Amino acid sequence: xxxxxxxxxxxxxxxxxxxxxxxxxxxxxxxxxxxxxxxxxxxxxxxxxxxxxxxxxxxxxxxxxxxxxxxxxxxxxxxxxxxxxxxxxxxxxxxxxxxxxxxxxxxxxxxxxxxxxxxxxxxxxxxxxxxxxxxxxxxxxxxxxxxxxxxxxxxxxxxxxxxxxxxxxxxxxxxxxxxxxxxxxxxxxxxxxxxxxxxxxxxxxxxxxxxxxxxxxxxxxxxxxxxxxxxxxxxxxxxxxxxxxxxxxxxxxxxxxxxxxxxxxxxxxxxxxxxxxxxxxxxxxxxxxxxxxxxxxxxxxxxxxxxxxxxxxxxxxxxxxxxxxxxxxxxxxxxxxxxxxxxxxx
Amino acid sequence: xxxxxxxxxxxxxxxxxxxxxxxxxxxxxxxxxxxxxxxxxxxxxxxxxxxxxxxxxxxxxxxxxxxxxxxxxxxxxxxxxxxxxxxxxxxxxxxxxxxxxxxxxxxxxxxxxxxxxxxxxxxxxxxxxxxxxxxxxxxxxxxxxxxxxxxxxxxxxxxxxxxxxxxxxxxxxxxxxxxxxxxxxxxxxxxxxxxxxxxxxxxxxxxxxxxxxxxxxxxxxxxxxxxxxxxxxxxxxxxxxxxxxxxxxxxxxxxxxxxxxxxxxxxxxxxxxxxxxxxxxxxxxxxxxxxxxxxxxxxxxxxxxxxxxxxxxxxxxxxxxxxxxxxxxxxxxxxxxxxxxxxxxxxxxxxxxxxxxxxxxxxxxxxxxxxxxxxxxxxxxxxxxxxxxxxxxxxxxxxxxxxxxxxxxxxxxxxxxxxxxxxxxxxxxxxxxxxxxxxxxxxxxxxxxxxxxxx
Numbered sequence: 078x079x080x081x082x083x084x085x086x087x088x089x090x091x092x093x094x095x096x097x098x099x100x101x102x103x104x105x106x107x108x109x110x111x112x113x114x115x116x117x118x119x120x121x122x123x124x125x126x127x128x129x130x131x132x133x134x135x136x137x138x139x140x141x142x143x144x145x146x147x148x149x150x151x152x153x154x155x156x157x158x159x160x161x162x163x164x165x166x167x168x169x170x171x172x173x174x175x176x177x178x179x180x181x182x183x184x185x186x187x188x189x190x191x192x193x194x195x196x197x198x199x200x201x202x203x204x205x206x207x208x209x210x211x212x213x214x215x216x217x218x219x220x221x222x223x224x225x226x227x228x229x230x231x232x233x234x235x236x237x238x239x240x241x242x243x244x245x246x247x248x249x250x251x252x253x254x255x256x257x258x259x260x261x262x263x264x265x266x267x268x269x270x271x272x273x274x275x276x277x278x279x280x281x282x283x284x285x286x287x288x289x290x291x292x293x294x295x296x297x298x299x300x301x302x303x304x305x306x307x308x309x310x311x312x313x314x315x316x317x318x319x320x321x322x323x324x325x326x327x328x329x330x331x332x333x334x335x336x337x338x339x340x341x342x343x344x345x346x347x348x349x350x351x352x353x354x355x356x357x358x359x360x361x362x363x364x365x366x367x368x369x370x371x372x373x374x375x376x377x378x379x380x381x382x383x384x385x386x387x388x389x390x391x392x393x394x395x396x397x398x399x400x401x402x403x404x405x406x407x408x409x410x411x412x413x414x415x416x417x418x419x420x421x422x423x
Numbered sequence: 424x425x426x427x428x429x430x431x432x433x434x435x436x437x438x439x440x441x442x443x444x445x446x447x448x449x450x451x452x453x454x455x456x457x458x459x460x461x462x463x464x465x466x467x468x469x470x471x472x473x474x475x476x477x478x479x480x481x482x483x484x485x486x487x488x489x490x491x492x493x494x495x496x497x498x499x500x501x502x503x504x505x506x507x508x509x510x511x512x513x514x515x516x517x518x519x520x521x522x523x524x525x526x527x528x529x530x531x532x533x534x535x536x537x538x539x540x541x542x543x544x545x546x547x548x549x550x551x552x553x554x555x556x557x558x559x560x561x562x563x564x565x566x567x568x569x570x571x572x573x574x575x576x577x578x579x580x581x582x583x584x585x586x587x588x589x590x591x592x593x594x595x596x597x598x599x600x601x602x603x604x605x606x607x608x609x610x611x612x613x614x615x616x617x618x619x620x621x622x623x624x625x626x627x628x629x630x631x632x633x634x635x636x637x638x639x640x641x642x643x644x645x646x647x648x649x650x651x652x653x654x655x656x657x658x659x660x661x662x663x664x665x666x667x668x669x670x671x672x673x674x675x676x677x678x679x680x681x682x683x684x685x686x687x688x689x690x691x692x693x694x695x696x697x698x699x700x701x702x703x704x705x706x707x708x709x710x711x712x713x714x715x716x717x718x719x720x721x722x723x724x725x726x727x728x729x730x731x732x733x734x735x736x737x738x739x740x741x742x743x744x745x746x747x748x749x750x751x752x753x754x755x756x757x758x759x760x761x762x763x764x765x766x767x768x769x770x771x772x773x774x775x776x777x778x779x780x781x782x783x784x785x786x787x788x789x790x791x792x793x794x795x796x797x798x799x800x801x802x803x804x805x806x807x808x809x810x811x812x813x814x815x816x817x818x819x820x821x822x823x824x825x826x827x828x829x830x831x832x833x834x835x836x837x838x839x840x841x842x843x844x845x846x847x848x849x850x851x852x853x854x855x856x857x858x859x860x861x862x863x864x865x866x867x868x869x870x871x872x873x874x875x876x877x878x
Contacts, residue, residue: 078732078735078736078740078741080732080735080741080748080762083741083743083745083746083748084746085745085746085747085748085758085759085760086746086747086758087513087747087758087759087760088747088758088781088843088846089843089845089846089849090753090754090755090756090757090830090832090835090845091753091754091755091832091835091836091845092747092749092753092754092756092758092774092776092780092781093434093589093753093754093780093781093836094780094781094782094783094835094836094838094841095432095434095782095836095837095839096782097839098782098784098839098840098841099788099790099839099840099841101839102790102792102839149786150785150786152786152788155788155790157790195788196788196790197788197789197790197791197840342790342791342792342793343790343791345791346793347791347792347793347796347804347806348793348796348804349797391807395804396796396802396803396804397802398675398802398824398827399662399672399673399675399800399801399802399803399827400662400672400673400674400675400677400827401672401674401675
């Protein structure tokens with residue numbers, strides 16, 4: 078056989094790669110978000126679905142247009158724009174006007190992500206940065222409807238503001254909250270709030286799916302939720318620390334943030350120890366804002382703040398160098414001699 | 424079952440294509456090209472001339488230095504050229520070309536030593552050098568150097584039969600078909616280093632070989648123990664293997680001898696046996712020919728210096744859609760562009776790929792997932808090393824311990840952003856070396872200039 082007419086390529090090793098590329102990973106994140114989205118449609122009506130669809134379309138469109146304008150290649154295939162789109166919808170109330178949503182999409186994709194170099198280069202979580210920006214329309218962003226509403230995709234609807242669990246928690250009104258929503262209701266998600274944050278059950282299922290598929294590690298969710306649980310149990314408002322803790326865990330965006338936002342690869346530390354530190358930091362700031370802030374939810378700003386510390390965490394945590402671990406242990410075993418003593422010996 | 428080393432990956436091992444196929448002999452090639460560089464170290468100097476008649480096992484290249492190994496004719500015939508020829512490293516290397524007379528006349532000078540059991544370790548080491556034995560797992564480090572530098576320091580001798588790279592089954596077949604040579608080599612190693620038992624390390628995916636060896640060892644009371652290790656790439660990398668077997672870590676920049684270990688590949692072990700008990704130098708080896716582009720995957724017993732094209736022909740040729748041909752495994756092998764390149768002492772496989780196992784993308788982008796850190800068996804942080812290399816930050820790159828990288832490719836395999844990490848690290852090592860050489864030259868020039876002034 079003549080091997081001269083083969084079209085051979087040469088490249089550096091290795092010559093095989095895992096099937097799971099960035100597109101696969103983001104696809105699994107999308108799968109994990111299907112159930113919470115379905116529940117949002119059940120709880121808030123068809124508008125939940127159309128909001129998510131508009132947001133995904135907006136994000137993908139802005140990404141495509143920007144990459145075309147800058148003469149860079151199309152990167153829609155990595156699905157990260159679609160994930161950002163769903164997450165932006167998840168952190169908005171179902172009544173959000175579409176035009177505000179699209180401004181949020183623009184801010185997330187173009188300003189936060191692409192201007193810094195595209196996927197992997199942004200230092201803030203795009204969906205949360207967009208939410209912080211969209212709060213410029215504070216009224217629209219905090220118009221909550223009650224559970225089991227049927228908000229239509231188009232046309233008018235009654236947008237009377239309805240109390241969410243977070244408003245009770247902010248006032249420290251545990252008994253009022255207990256009267257309005259009991260714990261099982263909170264767990265299933267039959268409450269008011271942002272589209273994707275209400276159902277604790279389905280968010281936990283989605284998070285476990287991601288951990289099972291090895292998309293995320295358990296370090297950030299466990300350290301984040303654990304820190305919030307510990308702090309709220311130790312410093313309860315009201316006379317029942319356990320109930321206070323449970324409402325704090327189930328209410329608001331904690332579970333959505335801990336499983337889907339704080340675990341964003343790009344804006345979280347790369348080492349496991351760093352991830353644990355990051356999660357604890359998120360937990361501390363979340364509780365501080367919930368207790369002492371004027372705004373009643375702290376998850377968004379806690380994660381954004383910790384995003385800014387990732388470079389520092391990454392820089393300060395270095396793995397043990399192969400082959401020197403033993404030497405270090407031996408050094409530790411030796412009694413340390415202070416320079417003073419050595420001087421005295423002389 | 425211990426894994427013992429940190430990280431690693433578990434790709435589909437793809438060994439089913441050839442692991443039940445007995446070793447076949449390659450049809451005699453019309454000519455072989457014996458490069459003077461089949462090992463790490465100084466290249467040999469040819470000791471035959473055009474027109475000379477050579478016989479199988481006759482030395483055709485002399486080792487000029489301690490870290491080197493002589494090369495021998497693998498067929499009998501006439502030397503038709505002594506000139507640079509294409510080498511599997513991609514560049515021409517001085518080679519001896521032999522036209523086959525198809526007689527396979529053995530070299531009359533070759534004879535086993537009279538009393539192989541009475542040899543001292545130093546004598547064995549000298550015979551190993553004469554036989555041209557090098558690390559035949561792929562690293563091709565001269566074995567006599569390993570033996571003589573390890574004498575008196577080594578308390579654990581490991582025979583490496585992990586064969587952790589996908590596709591390759593040559594070691595597996597040798598274990599199954601020539602266990603007596605393996606155990607003969609193991610006895611010699613035990614005697615050289617004065618150990619009671621030699622560890623034979625086998626990955627769990629070769630359970631039949633491990634079980635057979637165990638029975639054989641019991642039967643013959645051989646000074647060996649079989650360690651079945653978890654199937655995990657790179658289990659067979661020297662440093663990781665030492666860690667799996669002994670729990671000790673080789674310090675940065677040091678050799679396994681510094682922690683009392685000596686690792687010998689299974690093929691090297693059989694080569695030592697043949698050199699001492701049969702007086703035969705390294706002239707042949709078993710090569711697995713496999714991959715999605717090969718019509719009929721096989722394990723072939725080939726003379727060293729046979730062209731890659733002969734091996735592929737013996738397996739029914741390759742598919743027209745083949746886009747890559749490799750020498751070595753898919754994780755650390757080298758891609759080949761000229762099929763006239765000869766196989767060497769460390770060639771354990773020739774692979775042809777017709778499916779896109781590579782999965783490269785047009786826009787590789789790091790998404791900072793950190794998977795590269797959790798698979799790196801050398802405890803490095805490839806994600807940051809890559810950034811430093813791309814930005815040309817050499818001091819930071821060195822401080823991130825780039826020189827520790829063994830280029831196993833685990834990070835590149837797992838990378839969802841499809842970055843070319845190993846490629847960047849190879850380039851980075853080169854840049855660091857170049858910068859050091861430049862700094863040294865500049866310092867010397869400055870010293871010379873100041874010396875002149877003083878004069």
